Amino acid sequence: MSGQPKRLLRNLNAKIAALPMILTTLVVFVGGTVWTVVYSFTDSKLLPRLRWVGLDQYERLWSNSRWLISIENLLFYGVMSLVFTIGMGFLLAVLMDQKIRFEDTFRTIMLYPFALSFIVTGLVWQWILNPQFGVQEIVRSWGWESFNFDPLNNPDTVLYGLLIAGLWQGTGFVMCLMLAGLRGIDEDIWKAARVDGIPTWKTYLVVIVPMMRPVFITTLVIVAAGIIRLYDLVVAQTSGGPGGNASQVPAMYVYDYMFQAQNLGQGFAASTMMLVSVLIVLIPWAYLEFGGKRNG
């Protein structure tokens, strides 16, 4: 085993250069994560302290109606958002792939919302959906006096209001990923399918989509991770309202307990639950992407 020390010294410069980032990752990300998980088992209030209370924080978390609503909201928003961003993104990509003119222009327009922060998106859509300035007012000014469109102030529809803004922001990005995936498909596959007499829609569904599996998985992970940390859009659009918590999401719960209610232990417990949910998304993905070689 005389090769061991030599291997450590190989590419020494690169290793030294990578050291700060490795340390940052270890200390800030991994360290911070472990620290958070550890302190979620304590009764820390304003300041962290190591007084163990076991699973108390988790019990309190899961019996808090606000947390339960947050989870429910996130589930609803998440499923809808996943289905629609990926569905619409793919559809737009297919349309873009029809050798259209001005493709670059369309792509830029579609991708533009992605360049905006969620706060800006949230505010813009708050105004658009606002009954006094937005769509309702415009339609009424055209003469339809009884027109009602006020999704953000109705607890039953507020999530759709969030969804519109979220889709507007995220679909363009998904479209770009999908377009790259479509472009990566060998043109001969299309020719072969045409010679075989397979209709275009069926070729997409039965041949192309399965071939784009890696792209779909990557997109799924990126979109899902974005959904779980959903926060700023809600803050900018509804602040969790109406009715106090009709559009609450877990990230808001974490923030409020850590920095408003000064109950660190409870915030840590909630963020640990979020970490768990992220891992539930990530681990199967990592397994599919890097584990199963046979799917090459």
Add this chain to the structure above:
Amino acid sequence: MTQSISVKDLTLNFGAVSVLQKMNLDVAEGEFIVLLGPSGCGKSTLLNCLAGLLDITDGQIWIKGKNVTWAEPSERGIGMVFQSYALYPQMTVRGNLSFGLKNARMPAAEIEKRVARAAEILQIGPLLDRKPGALSGGQRQRVAIGRALVRDVDVFLFDEPLSNLDAKLRSELRVEIKRLHERLKNTMVYVTHDQIEALTLADRIAVMKGGVIQQLADPQTIYNRPTNLFVAGFIGSPAMNMLPVKTIDNGRAFQFGSTRIDLAGYDGGAVLERDNAILGVRPEHITIRTEAVPGRTIPAEVEIDEHLGADSLLWLKAEGREMCVRIPVEGRLPSGSQVHLMLDMPKASLFDAKTEQRI
């Protein structure tokens, strides 16, 4: 013989770029036609037009006596094999073979029969339940041929099917395609840039350049009587020796540098007296003599002797020009040797330097 494919005045423009101009091509039933040419010569484009994968600008395409100019690829009675195999990766080999048939709502028993027959012909029976990812390149291309086979069509189109394979597999599969043609007697149109494939497979070769068929003839004619300088230079490895000459004596002889050679036996048109002509002689149509024969040999000096195993290539300098001669291994010569080259005049080709056409 009846025409299987008939291309009439086919023109294809991409915007302002003209890719194919007024092309005419008739392929007889059961004929193996190879479209040969350098990349960008329009050979694959022509094939895609035949398949219906490209909409043509003008002209007509007839297959089996039917005008299919505007028919869908699947309705033309063709099967196609692609360079990149283009198999559906998530389907098994069986799935790949039967996908098109299933889509056409063919009875399952008939599909089963056709798949079994293709598997038997191509010897892919044991692979039927594997996915393309688990197959080697040669096996994949066999499956791709099978996908054309099950369609039970009259015309097979091959788009550089062997280019992605290594040399050994390529020659194996080449023989197999030849055998397939012998057995099925289908019309086959085969695109390649590999002259060996063209010369070995074709009944007739269409040498293409710049969207125009330069010469359409059987391999022997293409090789021995190239119609112009391009065909002469493109076919043959190493390339034909091209000697700038001047024909004299009312076309009875030519002057190469300071050497005068009789043109007796030249197989061609009226040579006349031309100041700028090019004499093309293949390396194997020159023999080495130790002694000069006046009016028949060119003096030369050996530069390099390349041993190829079966024979060897002698690179020489004659009248200041590089020349190459293929000789038997026993006749190898050290560099610096003074020799005399005798040209096999009946097999030589004479071109006009200006028009580049064979005389």
